Amino acid sequence: MHVVIVGNGITGVTAARFVRKHSDHRITIISGESDFHYARTALMYIYMGDMRYEDTKPYADDFWTRNRINLVRGYASRVDADSREVHLASGEVVRYDRLLLATGSRPNRFGWQGEHALGVQGLYGLEDLAEMENATRDIDSAVVVGGGLVGVEMAEMLSSGGIPVTFLVREEHYMDYLLSTQESELVEAAIRAHGVRLELEAELDLVETDSAGRASGVLLKDGRRMPAQFIGLAVGVRPNTDLASTSGLDTGRGILIDSAFMTSAEGVFAAGDCAEFRSPVAGRKAVEQLWYTGRSHGRQVAAGLLGAPADYAPPLFFNSAKFFDLEYQTYGVVEPVPADGQADRVFSDGARLIRIVYREGDGAVVGVNALGVRLRQNVWSHWIRTGESLDAVLRDFDRSLFDPEFSTRLEVAV
Amino acid sequence: MSDRLDPTLALASGPPEESRRVPTVLAGLALLFMAVFLFGVFPFNHPSVLVAAIGLLASAAVLADRPSGDAMSGSRLGKSLVFGGLALGLLALLGLWRIVPDWILLTVSTGAVCAGTIILARARYGSGPAGIRNHGVYNTPMLRRGGAAWIAAVVLTGFYVLLYWFPQSLEGLIRTMDPVSYTIRGAAADQWFMYGTLYSLAVLVMGIRALYRYRHDRYQRWRTVSVILAQGVLAYLIPQILVAFNEPEFYFSYFWPLKPEYLWPGDFGNGWIWDHPGRLGRFMVIWGAVMAFVAVPILTYFFGKRWYCSWVCGCGCLAETAGDPYRHLADSSVRSWQIERWMIHGVLVLVTIGTVVLWVNSAMEGGLLGSFSGGFARVYGFVFGSVWAGVIGVGFYPLMGARVWCRFGCPQAAILGLIQRFFSRFRITTNGGQCISCGNCTTYCEMGIDVRWYAQRGQNIVRASCVGCGMCASVCPRGVLKLENSKQEGRFNGPVLITSDEVDVMAEDWAASVSWK
Numbered sequence: 001m002h003v004v005i006v007g008n009g010i011t012g013v014t015a016a017r018f019v020r021k022h023s024d025h026r027i028t029i030i031s032g033e034s035d036f037h038y039a040r041t042a043l044m045y046i047y048m049g050d051m052r053y054e055d056t057k058p059y060a061d062d063f064w065t066r067n068r069i070n071l072v073r074g075y076a077s078r079v080d081a082d083s084r085e086v087h088l089a090s091g092e093v094v095r096y097d098r099l100l101l102a103t104g105s106r107p108n109r110f111g112w113q114g115e116h117a118l119g120v121q122g123l124y125g126l127e128d129l130a131e132m133e134n135a136t137r138d139i140d141s142a143v144v145v146g147g148g149l150v151g152v153e154m155a156e157m158l159s160s161g162g163i164p165v166t167f168l169v170r171e172e173h174y175m176d177y178l179l180s181t182q183e184s185e186l187v188e189a190a191i192r193a194h195g196v197r198l199e200l201e202a203e204l205d206l207v208e209t210d211s212a213g214r215a216s217g218v219l220l221k222d223g224r225r226m227p228a229q230f231i232g233l234a235v236g237v238r239p240n241t242d243l244a245s246t247s248g249l250d251t252g253r254g255i256l257i258d259s260a261f262m263t264s265a266e267g268v269f270a271a272g273d274c275a276e277f278r279s280p281v282a283g284r285k286a287v288e289q290l291w292y293t294g295r296s297h298g299r300q301v302a303a304g305l306l307g308a309p310a311d312y313a314p315p316l317f318f319n320s321a322k323f324f325d326l327e328y329q330t331y332g333v334v335e336p337v338p339a340d341g342q343a344d345r346v347f348s349d350g351a352r353l354i355r356i357v358y359r360e361g362d363g364a365v366v367g368v369n370a371l372g373v374r375l376r377q378n379v380w381s382h383w384i385r386t387g388e389s390l391d392a393v394l395r396d397f398d399r400s401l402f403d404p405e406f407s408t409r410l411e412v413a414v
Numbered sequence: 415m416s417d418r419l420d421p422t423l424a425l426a427s428g429p430p431e432e433s434r435r436v437p438t439v440l441a442g443l444a445l446l447f448m449a450v451f452l453f454g455v456f457p458f459n460h461p462s463v464l465v466a467a468i469g470l471l472a473s474a475a476v477l478a479d480r481p482s483g484d485a486m487s488g489s490r491l492g493k494s495l496v497f498g499g500l501a502l503g504l505l506a507l508l509g510l511w512r513i514v515p516d517w518i519l520l521t522v523s524t525g526a527v528c529a530g531t532i533i534l535a536r537a538r539y540g541s542g543p544a545g546i547r548n549h550g551v552y553n554t555p556m557l558r559r560g561g562a563a564w565i566a567a568v569v570l571t572g573f574y575v576l577l578y579w580f581p582q583s584l585e586g587l588i589r590t591m592d593p594v595s596y597t598i599r600g601a602a603a604d605q606w607f608m609y610g611t612l613y614s615l616a617v618l619v620m621g622i623r624a625l626y627r628y629r630h631d632r633y634q635r636w637r638t639v640s641v642i643l644a645q646g647v648l649a650y651l652i653p654q655i656l657v658a659f660n661e662p663e664f665y666f667s668y669f670w671p672l673k674p675e676y677l678w679p680g681d682f683g684n685g686w687i688w689d690h691p692g693r694l695g696r697f698m699v700i701w702g703a704v705m706a707f708v709a710v711p712i713l714t715y716f717f718g719k720r721w722y723c724s725w726v727c728g729c730g731c732l733a734e735t736a737g738d739p740y741r742h743l744a745d746s747s748v749r750s751w752q753i754e755r756w757m758i759h760g761v762l763v764l765v766t767i768g769t770v771v772l773w774v775n776s777a778m779e780g781g782l783l784g785s786f787s788g789g790f791a792r793v794y795g796f797v798f799g800s801v802w803a804g805v806i807g808v809g810f811y812p813l814m815g816a817r818v819w820c821r822f823g824c825p826q827a828a829i830l831g832l833i834q835r836f837f838s839r840f841r842i843t844t845n846g847g848q849c850i851s852c853g854n855c856t857t858y859c860e861m862g863i864d865v866r867w868y869a870q871r872g873q874n875i876v877r878a879s880c881v882g883c884g885m886c887a888s889v890c891p892r893g894v895l896k897l898e899n900s901k902q903e904g905r906f907n908g909p910v911l912i913t914s915d916e917v918d919v920m921a922e923d924w925a926a927s928v929s930w931k
C-alpha cells in the first residue's frame with residue numbers, strides 16, 4: 001500500500017504522521033516549495049529577524065527518515081487517476097494506491113492595473129518572502145492593501161524594519177466582518193500605536209509604475225495618491241486547484257470533496273486550504289483556510305488514506321491572531337453584531353476586551369472574543385458545547401483565564 | 415539531506431547596515447587591548463587597559479542589542495555615555511592616570527558605561543508600545559555567532575583565565591576596588607571582591623535593561639527584581655558585610671551541591687567555621703544543610719526548580735540579565751538533550767560520591783585518602799568551579815547561550831530537576847490546540863528545550879531542565895503556554911490536542927478508535 005501526498009504543509013504532514021501512526025504503509029510526500037515542512041505562520045518572524053528559516057521547521061530533519069516518510073522535492077504536474085500515477089514536472093512518475101492533494105492556497109490578485117510591476121506582491125511562501133526581502137531593501141515607503149490577518153502581519157514586518165507603512169483597509173473598520181466596532185477600534189489603536197498609517201475605507205484603484213517597471217505609488221478609488229516602492233497585496237487567498245483541474249477532478253472554488261474528503265476521482269482525497277466541501281457541516285464554511293483547520297483535516301483524512309473514510313467532525317471553531325502586540329482569540333460563533341435571539345456582554349478596561357455572546361432565552365453562551373486576554377481553550381470549548389449559562393460562566397470566569405502569573409485580571413462583573 | 419531552497423533565496427540575511435559592523439570593530443578592539451595588557455610592557459599593562467577592554471566589550475554588546483530602527487530619543491545620549499566612558503579609559507592609557515587616581519578614573523568610566531547602557535535600554539525598550547521585541551536578533555553578528563561573538567567569547571574567556579589562574583596580573587584592577595572594598599567590608603579588595611562587584615553590577619545594569627524590555631509582562635518583572643536583589647543582597651552585600659564583622663564569608667543563597675564545600679568536612683562541616691565563636695558559623699552550616707535537604711525539596715515541590723534557578727541562584731541571575739540577549743543560542747537538538755542528561759547527572763553522582771568519601775575519610779582521620787583528600791576538593795573546584803562554571807559557563811555566553819553551566823554542569827540543577835520532573839506541581843500548560851508551530855518558544859528557550867514539540871501536540875511540558883524563566887510563554891504569539899503550579903492532577907496530560915469534551919475528535923490517538931482495513 002503506497003500512500004502519496006502532494007503538499008508538505010500542515011495538512012499533508014499531519015495526514016502522513018497519522019497514517020504512519022496506524023499503519024506500515026509506504027508514505028511519500030511530494031512538495032515543491034521546500035524540502036521539509038516549515039511553519040508558514042512563522043514567515044513574518046524570518047523577515048523580522050526573530051528566527052531563521054530552520055527554526056520554523058516543526059520537526060527535526062531526521063524525523064522523516066526515522067518515521068519512514070519519504071520526501072520528494074518537486075512539482076506534481078498531473079494526476080492520472082485511472083492508472084493511479086502522479087506525474088512530476090521533472091518527468092518522474094510516482095505510483096500510488098491512495099492519494100491526498102493538500103496543495104494549499106495562492107494569494108489573490110484582482111486584476112489591478114500595475115499589479116505585476118516590480119515591488120508588488122503577496123505573501124504566501126518562501127519565495128514571496130525572499131522577494132519581499134529584496135524588494136524592501138532601501139525603500140522610503142510601503143503600502144499594504146487588504147484588511148485581513150496577513151495584511152496586519154505585512155504591516156508589522158515592514159514597520160519593524162523602520163519602513164513607513166500605509167495600511168489600506170476597504171472596510172469601515174478593521175475586520176468589521178468579524179469584529180465588533182469596539183473590538184476593531186482596539187485593534188486599530190494597536191496598529192496605529194506602532195506608527196502605521198491606517199487608512200480605513202480606502203480602496204486601491206491602480207498601481208503606478210516608473211519607467212523601469214517598478215512600483216512607484218498607488219492611486220486610490222477616492223483619487224488620493226500615495227508614493228510607495230513596495231506594495232503588499234494581502235487581499236485573501238484562493239484554493240490552489242491547479243493540479244486538480246489539469247487532472248480533470250471536479251473543482252469549484254476549491255477541489256470539491258464529499259464529507260469524507262473524497263474527490264471526484266476514486267482513491268484521491270483532498271484536504272486543507274485547497275479543499276471545498278460539497279456540503280459543509282452545519283454552521284461551517286465550505287472552504288476554511290486556517291492552520292488549525294488544516295491540522296484537523298489532516299488528522300481526519302488519514303482515516304480515508306488508511307482505507308476507512310469517515311465523515312469530518314470538526315472541533316468547535318476557534319482561531320487566534322496577534323495584531324502587533326495585541327493577542328486575539330475567538331471560540332465558537334461570534335458575529336460582529338449578535339444575531340437575532342442573541343446578545344453579548346462586553347468587559348473592557350480600554351486596553352483589553354472580552355465579549356461573550358449568549359442566547360437571550362436561556363443565557364447559554366455560544367462564543368467569545370478576547371483581545372489582550374488569554375483564555376483556556378478546554379474550559380471555553382466545554383462551556384460553549386454544553387451551553388453553560390452566562391451567569392455560571394461569569395461566576396467561574398477565573399478558571400478560564402490563561403494569562404501569565406502575576407497578570408492583573410480583567411474585571412468581569414456578574 | 416540539506417534543505418536546498420532556491421539558491422537565489424537568501425533568507426534572513428537581512429540588509430547589511432553600517433551600525434551592525436560597529437560592535438564587531440569594538441569587540442576587535444577589546445581583543446587588541448586584552449592582548450596589549452597581557453603582553454605589553456609597562457605602561458601598557460596598566461589596569462585601565464583591561465578596564466577599557468571590558469568596557470569595549472560591554473559597549474559592543476550594548477550596541478548590538480537592537481540592530482534596526484535605533485532612532486529613539488535618548489539613544490544618542492546613551493551611546494555618548496558609553497563611548498565617553500570608554501574614552502576615559504583610553505585617556506588613561508595615554509597617561510592621565512598620573513593626574514587622577516585610578517579608582518576615580520575607574521568609577522567615572524564604569525559609571526558612564528553603566529548609565530549609558532541603562533539610558534540606551536530605556537530608549538530602546540522603555541518608550542513606545544510594550545511587547546516582545548526580538549526583531550533583528552538574527553541579523554546581528556554579535557547575536558548570531560558572527561565574528562563579533564567569537565571575539566567577545568575570547569575576551570570573556572581570557573578574563574576568566576586571568577581571574578582564576580593569574581590573579582596577580584589583575585593586581586592593578588583589584589587595587590582600584592579598594593575604596594569600595596574598605597567601605598563595605600573594611601578590608602582591602604581581592605580578586606573575588608573585584609569579580610563579585612563587577613558581576614553584581616552587570617546583574618543590576620542588565621537587570622534594569624530587562625525590566626524595560628519585558629515591562630509588559632509582570633512575571634518577568636517580578637522575576638527580574640528578585641534576580642537583582644538576590645545577587646546584590648544575598649550574594650554580594652551580606653557575605654561582604656559578614657567579612658566586615660569578622661564572620662566567615664558565607665552565601666546564604668548557595669548550598670550543597672552547588673557549593674559542595676558547605677557540607678564537606680574541613681572548613682565548614684567540622685572545621686573552623688563550625689567552631690567559629692558566636693555560633694553564627696554553626697548557624698551557617700546548619701542553614702546550608704536545611705536548605706539542601708529540606709527547603710529544596712519542599713520549595714521545588716510547590717514551585718518547580720524555578721524558585722531557585724531563575725529567581726535566586728547567582729548563575730541564574732547573570733544568565734537572566736547579562737545573558738538575556740543570548741537565549742536563542744542554546745542548542746535544542748535531541749542530541750544535546752542526551753549529552754546534557756549524561757553530563758549533569760554524572761556530575762551529581764561524582765559530587766555525591768565525593769562528599770561521602772570525604773566524610774568517611776574524615777571519620778577515619780585521613781585513613782582512606784591520606785593527603786589526597788585536599789586534592790579531591792582542589793580538582794573538583796578546578797574542573798567544575800573554575801573551568802566549567804566560569805570560563806566556559808560565562809565565557810561562552812555569546813556562542814552557546816547563558817545556560818551552558820546550568821544545562822551541562824550544575825549538580826544543583828540536577829537535583830532540582832529530578833524533583834521537578836517527578837515530585838512537583840510545576841509544569842507548563844499548553845492551551846489546547848492553539849499552537850501554530852511557529853517556533854518562537856523553542857528558539858528563545860535558554861535551556862534548549864524543544865517546547866514546540868510538546869505545544870504542537872497539545873502536551874504539557876514537564877521537563878527536568880526547565881528553569882521556569884517564562885520566556886517561552888512571553889514570546890509565544892498565540893498565548894499557548896502558561897507556567898503553573900496548581901494541584902498536580904492533569905499535570906502529565908498525554909498528547910491530546912483538545913482535552914475534555916472535544917474528546918476523540920482532536921485527540922492524538924483518536925485514530926485508534928477507528929478500525930482500519
Ligand SMILES: Cc1cc2nc3c(=O)[nH]c(=O)nc-3n(C[C@H](O)[C@H](O)[C@H](O)COP(=O)(O)OP(=O)(O)OC[C@H]3O[C@@H](n4cnc5c(N)ncnc54)[C@H](O)[C@@H]3O)c2cc1C
Nearest residue numbers: 007009010011031032033075076103104272273289290291
Ligand atoms: C503569512 C501567513 C500567515 C498565516 N498565519 C496563520 C495563523 O496565524 N493562523 C492560522 O490559522 N492560519 C494562518 N495562515 C494560514 C495557514 O498557514 C494555512 O491555512 C495553512 O498553511 C494551510 O496548510 P495546507 O497544508 O493546507 O497548505 P500549504 O501550507 O499551502 O501547503 C501546500 C504545499 O503544497 C505545495 N504544492 C502546491 N501544489 C503543488 C504541486 N502541484 N506539486 C508539489 N507541491 C505543491 C505548496 O508549494 C505548499 O508548500 C497564514 C498564512 C500565511 C500565508
Ligand code: SF4
Nearest residue numbers: 859880881883884886
Ligand atoms: S521551557 Fe520555557 S520556562 Fe522553561 S526554561 Fe525554556 S523558556 Fe524558560
Ligand code: SF4
Nearest residue numbers: 849850852853855890
Ligand atoms: S507554543 Fe507558541 S511560540 Fe511555541 S510554536 Fe506554538 S505558537 Fe509558536
